[in-house]
Amino acid sequence: MTVDAPPRPAKGKKSPRAVSLARKWWGQLTSMRTALILLFALAVAAVPGSILPQRSVNVENVGKYFTDHPQAAPIMDRLWLFDVYSAPWFAAIYGLLFVSLVGCLIPRLREHVDAIRRRPPDAPARLSLMPQHDEWESGAGAAKLAGVLKARRFRVETREHADGSVTVSGEKGYLRETGNLIFHFALLGLLVGVAVGALYGWHGNRILGAGADAAFCNNLQQYDDYGLGPNISAADLPKFCVQLDGFKAEYLDNGQPVTYAADVLYGEGGEAPTEKFHLEVNEPLRMGAANLYLLGQGYTPVLTYTDAQGNTQVSRTPFLPMNASMLSEGVATFPDANLSATGQRDRTRQMAFEGMFLPTAPEQAPYTTSLFPDSRNPGVMLFPYVGDLGLDNGKPGSVYALDRRQVATGQLKPMQVGFFLKQGESKTLEDGSTVTFTGLERWITVQARSDPGEPVVLWSAIAVLAGLLPSLTVKRRRVWFRVRGDNVTAGGLARTENPGFATEFGDIVASAKET
Known part of the structure; x- marks a missing residue:
């Protein structure tokens, strides 16, 4: 028995199964549930960018993280955790979210425009089955009933039927979906703005x-x-x-x-x-x-250093704040101090002063805190070091702190115990050199x-805010009147959950009965 092979699609035409599968996946991607999942995934993906140092913000902190975590840092770097916002996986989530929102919102926008252009639907055959309904005798015509709804800003449509009855249809609350669409398109705009x-x-x-x-x-x-x-x-x-x-x-x-x-x-x-x-x-x-x-x-304490040979240098290096009282730490370096007899730089006799600046120092020791952030009684606590500052080894370093590697290897050694200077005071060191707290300058970070x-x-x-308000407060609802002779039947339906609709329907009916 011979079984015929299934017919192959003509050349240049896609397989119906492939088209069906593509439509299925497109439907999944453009669903609101997928968009919410991708939005949550984007928020989770951004967490490492807030916790871990990023190269785009501070390269030095990334280098310090490599020093502190030599085993984990290279693996994290391969996962782009130090460049989260440039990572391929972050861009993929971002792109999928963008496509998902566009694919979800365009059909909804089309449906909403069609709904606005359509006339309110005709009254159901049995209004007594509506969640809200009423019936009374009245000589008011359909025109007056339509006026009641128009006064409350309902969209109104009046229809005459073959049995002699007249129906008045009113619908209100289109602004809810308008606000919803504005909200979601605004989210799309946020994605575009952040990406740009x-x-x-x-x-x-x-x-x-x-x-x-x-x-x-x-x-x-x-x-x-x-x-x-x-x-x-x-x-x-x-x-x-x-x-x-x-x-x-x-x-x-x-x-x-x-x-x-x-x-x-x-x-x-x-x-x-x-x-x-x-x-x-x-x-x-x-x-x-x-x-x-x-x-x-x-603050920038201005320190003047005069070495034993009488050579004077001035340091204007900013000290970085440590707390709200502006207690600041920093270092003043003098790499050209203590030159050799030939005038050459002697790397083994370079000078540095590590210290803390106190804008408002206490009147007596300990000088470990500032009493006020403004400079009312400025003072500086200094700890002198002598030796090789490590400025000529070709390795990058910070101008706001000593190279701790030089201290650890003994190439840079403490010279003597620390001392405190108020503005204008000087201190003579063990080698005959002098350091003076000359003045004070300000700096800003821009x-x-x-x-x-x-x-x-x-x-x-x-x-987003403009769209969120109507999407949360406006309720979609419909009200109908059917007039047959002197008999008037009314029915109402809330299209969304609306606890106050029964009261509103009662007010509408009361106004209609008074006409």
């Missing part, structure tokens, strides 16, 4: 000291850390320069900050910074496509940022 910002945005953070010597221009070499979108290069950055002219902070008596304000000079298009601007926390400086934000502030997706995100967020 991630692809074409950039940011750079900088500790900015006062004076022309500490001014900076917008290039990557002058930022402490920065992040560029995948479609942005250093050549795309706008040209501007910024200089700190002055800073003022106000505090309550309990030390709580009231205002931070900085006077800055800026210049755009490669011009020198001459334009003035009063920069505050919530009032950024806007320069074309870039904004400059004030993020924080701190962030230059460009996010082209920000306007899209802003208006989408507004649309």
Whole structure:
């Protein structure tokens, strides 16, 4: 017995089974349930980006994580956990969510437009079976009953039937689905705005000291850390320069900050910074496509060091705040101290002072905390080190802390016990050198940022709220009247859960009976 093979689809035509399978999977992908699952998956996928250090935010913290976790960090790096928002799996979830929302919303939008264009449906044959119904005798015609519904902003349709009866159909609550669609399309807009910002945005953070010597221009070499979108290069950055002219902070008596304000000079298009601007926390400086934000502030103790040969150097290195009282820690380095007889740098006799700065120091020891964040009685606790600072070994390091590897190997050694200096005081060290707390300067932390997706995100967020309100408060419902002679029958149906519909229907019927 010979069995005929199933017919093959004609060349160039898709198999019905393949089409059916594609439609099935497309239906699954574009369902609201899948969209919610993908939205939850996106939130979960973003968690590592909030917990773990990210290269796009702070490369030094990523390097420190590798040092602290030498076995786990390489495996995590292969999983893109230090570049979460650039990871292929994050982009896949993001893309699938976008496609799912588009595929889900377009049919719903089409159905909603058709529903708005359709006339309210005719009254059912037996209105007495409706959840809400009533019947009475009245000489009021269908026109007056239609007027009752129109006064309550129902869409109304009047129909005459062959048996001589007239029906009045009213429907209300289309704004519920309108708000629902606005809400979901706004979520889609948020996805687009965030994606545009991630692809074409950039940011750079900088500790900015006062004076022309500490001014900076917008290039990557002058930022402490920065992040560029995948479609942005250093050549795309706008040209501007910024200089700190002055800073003022106000505090309550309990030390709580009231205002931070900085006077800055800026210049755009490669011009020198001459334009003035009063920069505050919530009032950024806007320069074309870039904004400059004030993020924080701190102190720079000015330390003057004179070595045993009489050579004087000055350090203006910012100290970083440790707590709300502005107790700050930092290091002042003097790599050119104690030169050899030939004037060459002697790496074994370089000097550094690790210490803490106290804006308002107590009158007596211990000098371990600041009494107030403003500089009312400034002082600095210093711990001197002598030896090789490790600046010439080619390894990257921080200017705000000593290289602990040099200390651990003994190449950089403590010179003597620590000591405390108030502003203007000096201390002579064991080798005859002198260090003086000469003065105090202020610094601010600024962030230059460009996010082209920000306007899209802003208006989408507004649309989310605008759409959420009617989708939660407006209820879809229908009311019908059937007039046959002097007999009037009314029925009502709530299309969505509406505990107050019975009261509303009663009010409508009461108004209809009074006509």
